[in-house]
Amino acid sequence: MRRMWLVALLMLLSAGLLQGQEGxxxxxxxxxxxxxxxxxxxxxxxxxxxxxxxxxxxxxxxxxxxxxxxxxxxxxxxxxxxxxxxxxxxxxxxxxxxxxxxxxxxxxxxxxxxxxxxxxxxxxxxxxxxxxxxxxxxxxxxxxxxxxxxxxxxxxxxxxxxxxxxxxxxLWIQRQVSQLPPSQRVLVTSHDAFGYFCAGYGFVSKSPTGWSTGDEVGGGATPERQRQVAESLRQFGVKAIFVETSVNPKLIRQIANDAGVQIGGELYSDSMGPPGSAGETYIGMMRENVLTIVHALK
Structure with missing residues (x-):
């Protein structure tokens, strides 16, 4: 009887171990x-x-x-x-x-x-x-x-x-972007992350003269460089520029104000949004970016 109990116990332990491994x-x-x-x-x-x-x-x-x-x-x-x-x-x-x-x-x-x-x-x-x-x-x-x-x-x-x-x-992005005439599809962002989006959906991607995407956006900015960036933005003739959620927007907002252009909103770029936000998934971040871009440039 003792031997039967021992065999049964070993079988139970083995089954539990396998179940743990499978789980x-x-x-x-x-x-x-x-x-x-x-x-x-x-x-x-x-x-x-x-x-x-x-x-x-x-x-x-x-x-x-x-x-x-x-x-x-x-x-x-x-x-x-x-x-x-x-x-x-x-x-x-x-x-x-x-x-x-x-x-x-x-x-x-x-x-x-x-x-x-x-x-x-x-x-x-x-x-x-x-x-x-x-x-x-x-x-x-x-x-x-x-x-x-x-x-x-x-x-x-x-x-x-x-x-x-x-x-x-x-297909949805194509339909949304079609609301913008080609002349209004100029995307100016705080660093050059949107090249594939622009190439895929008929936008021109522009980066202001004198801007930096080094050790981070605006890194090493001087008053003269800020002036160059502001002048470059005025020459683009865009209705709005955009900041990105993964970079500090303070300097970008200041230069946009100097150039007399609006901030069209924040875009998800190198990172998605936190849990619970509209951009916490890839599809969500792309959806919110497109809606923000189209609304600001219409």
């Missing part, structure tokens, strides 16, 4: 809020998804913290944007330092080029069209399916639905 969620650690949202759309509740950047933080100037290395050391997969969005390649360094597999969202896309401090760079802000965002999603599907092939069909099914939503978003 353990995998961990994806993402660099930015956008790639974290794309990842959640693919993995659902099967994975835990963590973003190193919090809403409102700037990936260009982010400095690695001790807790970041600890978090990445526990990851089953890391996901980054790529093309140097993560300044000094901080996400790649974290993943490679911990010997973790890394998905790069922009892989397979054709980059736009931007000029920075006398050199030509790949514009990393590729997610600003839903058609490009679809490439991020497909790259993530491949990455998570490699780690967890047993649930590949599930990840592909979630991605199929989300890709349909991205196509709908693209």
């Amino acid at each position: 353990k969620r995998l961990l994806a650690v993402c660099s930015t809020t956008q790639v974290a949202d794309f990842t959640r759309q693919v993995v659902g509740d099967r994975w835990e998804v963590r973003s190193i950047l919090a809403p409102g933080q700037d990936p260009h100037v982010y400095e690695i913290k001790p807790g970041d290395s600890q978090l990445v050391s526990q990851a089953d997969l890391c996901v980054e944007n790529g093309w140097h969005l993560e300044g000094k390649e901080w996400m790649s360094k974290l993943a490679h330092g911990a010997n973790k597999p890394l998905v790069t969202g922009v892989e397979g896309l054709e980059p736009l080029k931007i000029e920075g401090e006398g050199i030509t760079l790949q514009d990393p802000h590729a997610w600003f069209t839903p058609l490009n965002a679809a490439t991020y999603v497909r790259n993530i599907v491949r990455g998570v399916s490699t780690i967890d092939p047993e649930h590949k069909a599930e990840y592909e099914a979630r991605a199929e639905l989300y890709l349909n939503q991205l196509r709908t978003l693209h």
Whole structure:
């Protein structure tokens, strides 16, 4: 009898251990809020998804913290944007330092080029069209399916639905933007994050002469440079310019006032909005950006 009880106890313990293993969620650690949202759309509740950047933080100037290395050391997969969005390649360094597999969202896309401090760079802000965002999603599907092939069909099914939503978003943006005549599609923002949006939807993207997108917008600004920026804004002849939620708007508002132009509103750029805000998801941030731009420029 004692032996039967022992066998039964071992079977129960074994079943409980297996159940615990099956119930353990995998961990994806993402660099930015956008790639974290794309990842959640693919993995659902099967994975835990963590973003190193919090809403409102700037990936260009982010400095690695001790807790970041600890978090990445526990990851089953890391996901980054790529093309140097993560300044000094901080996400790649974290993943490679911990010997973790890394998905790069922009892989397979054709980059736009931007000029920075006398050199030509790949514009990393590729997610600003839903058609490009679809490439991020497909790259993530491949990455998570490699780690967890047993649930590949599930990840592909979630991605199929989300890709349909991205196509709908693209068509909706086209309809909204069509309210603006081409002559009014001039987008002036506080740094050059909207190149793909402008190229995709018929806008001209302009950056004021003398402005800086270095160590951050307006960095090292002098009275003479501020005067140059204000004069440049007046020459653009736009109804409004826009600030971004991931940069300090104080100097931008001052220069807009000097130039006699309106601030058309805040746009989500390198970061999505906080939980509970209209821009807490990728689709939400794109929707709110388009509504803000069209309303201000009409």
